[in-house]
Amino acid sequence: MQNHFLNSIKNLIGIIVYYFCQWLTLIIVIHIAGYEISGEFSLVISFTNMFGFLSQYNIRGFQLSDVNNKFLPQQYSGSYLITTGLAVIFFLLILPFSGYNHNIVISSFIYMLYKLCETFTNYIFTYMQLKDKYTDIVVSYCLKGVIPLIGLTVGLYFTHSLFKSLCIMSFLYIVIIVIYDLRKTHTYFPRGIMIKGNAVILKDCFPMMLASLILPFMLFITRNAIERIYGATELGFYSPFTMVIVVLSTMAGAVYQVLLPVISDKYKKHLKRDIIRIIFIMLGIIIGVILLSFLLAGLLGNHVFSFVFGVEILEYMYLLEPVIITGAMLTLMSFSSVCLTAMQKRFTMLLGMLAGAVLLAVLVMPATRSGGMLGTTNIFTVSLCVIIVIHGFLIFRNLRKI
Numbered sequence: 001m002q003n004h005f006l007n008s009i010k011n012l013i014g015i016i017v018y019y020f021c022q023w024l025t026l027i028i029v030i031h032i033a034g035y036e037i038s039g040e041f042s043l044v045i046s047f048t049n050m051f052g053f054l055s056q057y058n059i060r061g062f063q064l065s066d067v068n069n070k071f072l073p074q075q076y077s078g079s080y081l082i083t084t085g086l087a088v089i090f091f092l093l094i095l096p097f098s099g100y101n102h103n104i105v106i107s108s109f110i111y112m113l114y115k116l117c118e119t120f121t122n123y124i125f126t127y128m129q130l131k132d133k134y135t136d137i138v139v140s141y142c143l144k145g146v147i148p149l150i151g152l153t154v155g156l157y158f159t160h161s162l163f164k165s166l167c168i169m170s171f172l173y174i175v176i177i178v179i180y181d182l183r184k185t186h187t188y189f190p191r192g193i194m195i196k197g198n199a200v201i202l203k204d205c206f207p208m209m210l211a212s213l214i215l216p217f218m219l220f221i222t223r224n225a226i227e228r229i230y231g232a233t234e235l236g237f238y239s240p241f242t243m244v245i246v247v248l249s250t251m252a253g254a255v256y257q258v259l260l261p262v263i264s265d266k267y268k269k270h271l272k273r274d275i276i277r278i279i280f281i282m283l284g285i286i287i288g289v290i291l292l293s294f295l296l297a298g299l300l301g302n303h304v305f306s307f308v309f310g311v312e313i314l315e316y317m318y319l320l321e322p323v324i325i326t327g328a329m330l331t332l333m334s335f336s337s338v339c340l341t342a343m344q345k346r347f348t349m350l351l352g353m354l355a356g357a358v359l360l361a362v363l364v365m366p367a368t369r370s371g372g373m374l375g376t377t378n379i380f381t382v383s384l385c386v387i388i389v390i391h392g393f394l395i396f397r398n399l400r401k402i
Contacts, residue, residue: 004023006137008259010134014141023243025152025169027308035236035312037103039227041162044107046223047098048091049216052115055080055087058208059201060126061341065264071197073127073190079201080123081193083117083209106163114170117177124181127189136184143180148172180395207346211337214353215330218360218383219246222376225368238373241319245327256338263342270402275339279395282335290328297324298384322377329384336391343398352390354361 030038063076090111095105101290121144148169155165182189221243227235239299259278301320305313333353340349360383367375 004022007132007134010029010138012023014138017138018141018145019246021149024149026239026243028149028153029156029162030236030240030309032153032164033160035040037162037234037236038239039232039234039236040101040104040107042223042235042242043100043227043232044104044111044162046216046220047100047104048108048111048115049092050213050220051087051112052118053212053216053285054090054209055084055116055119056122057083057202057205057213058212059083059205061208061260062201062205063126064129065342065344067261067265067268071201074192074194074196075197075201076123076126077190078193078195079198079205080119082198082202084119087116087119088112091270103162108164109219110163110170114166117170117173120177121181124177124185124189127185131188133184134232140176140181140184143176149175175397204346207350208341211346211350211353213340214357215334218357218380221361221364222368222380225364225376226373229365229368230373234373237313237316238319238376240305240313241316241323241377244323245330260342261340263339264344267343267402272399272402275399279339286328286331286335290324290331293324293327294321297321316373319373319377322374322381326377326381326384329381329388333384333387336388336395339395340391340398343395345394345398348394349391352387352394355390356387359383359386 026038026041029041057079059076059079063071091108095108098105100108121140125137125140126250128134128140133269151168151172155168156162159165221233223238223242226238259282263278265280297320302314302317305320307319333356337349337353340346360379363379363383364376367379369375371378
């Protein structure tokens with residue numbers, strides 16, 4: 001358990017650095033280009049994220065839980081090739097009908113390339129994790145966070161073009177993959193592609209893929225609702241708060257990714273007591289982090305946000321605590337999803353997530369019109385609570401059977 005904890009810490013450090021740099025890109029865009037361009041950038045991220053997750057197809061989680069090595073590495077490579085192709089096709093089909101302005105459209109094209117590079121990184125990290133190379137994962141995360149951030153900052157400062165800046169950022173990301181990742185993994189990264197058996201992998205991963213799309217879809221429709229009703233500038237003010245949601249969930253996900261194969265192995269061996277202990281430990285950590293977040297928000301929230309985003313953001317600080325609650329619910333929902341995935345209960349997990357997503361899709365526009373951005377946040381929280389209740393019942397029922 002100690003080794004798993006240390007690996008979780010290493011993974012967490014890398015992800016914190018990477019997504020902190022992602023968060024900084026939003027701040028930099030605000031300070032250099034303003035809140036309107038920041039709102040457009042936020043929409044670009046939300047839109048392309050859905051296709052990025054489609055390209056990943058949650059194959060990493062499936063491969064890590066494949067403790068019996070049912071499929072060959074080459075079969076997983078072939079599956080990634082198919083899902084990436086599907087993601088690109090759907091992206092090209094949907095983007096022309098999005099109704100977005102020219103700047104959002106062309107920026108989405110280059111950011112889609114960036115998301116595909118993240119998918120390849122995800123696959124590389126799978127083998128680093130299987131080989132227990134967590135230090136290499138940390139270094140790769142840091143390089144991909146810091147260097148593209150510098151490139152985007154310099155590009156935006158001198159060109160004042162979001163599209164050109166994203167081109168620079170994507171190019172630097174690719175360079176890091178070639179120079180660092182491929183060099184580190186050349187001795188064990190699988191060679192060749194096998195198509196046979198891909199249909200089984202894709203079929204088994206389908207519930208997990210849809211589940212992985214739920215969160216980016218929910219984030220997208222909340223941001224899209226605000227942009228449609230109040231415009232890109234208001235979305236630019238809302239985006240810094242939604243980053244709190246993403247950060248809390250991402251930090252938790254770094255730990256969950258390491259625990260997934262552990263819970264899967266213990267479930268296979270019918271070690272119910274060990275699984276319950278892991279669940280209670282994680283719940284304790286989550287509650288502690290959330291309480292700390294509320295404390296820091298009360299003590300430093302106004303000062304930090306006004307310093308980072310400017311005094312204009314103070315008018316929207318009423319969103320901070322509700323957003324932390326949303327982040328807490330999202331963190332709990334993510335953990336419940338990991339538990340059900342490890343128990344091989346992917347379809348029932350998906351049903352729970354779909355229930356929350358449908359609720360949000362139906363009510364987000366009315367809630368945004370009647371309650372503004374606070375209404376958007378609150379209906380997001382309610383939708384996540386619905387998922388948590390359903391998942392909690394399913395976890396309890398499955399544990400009773402072993």
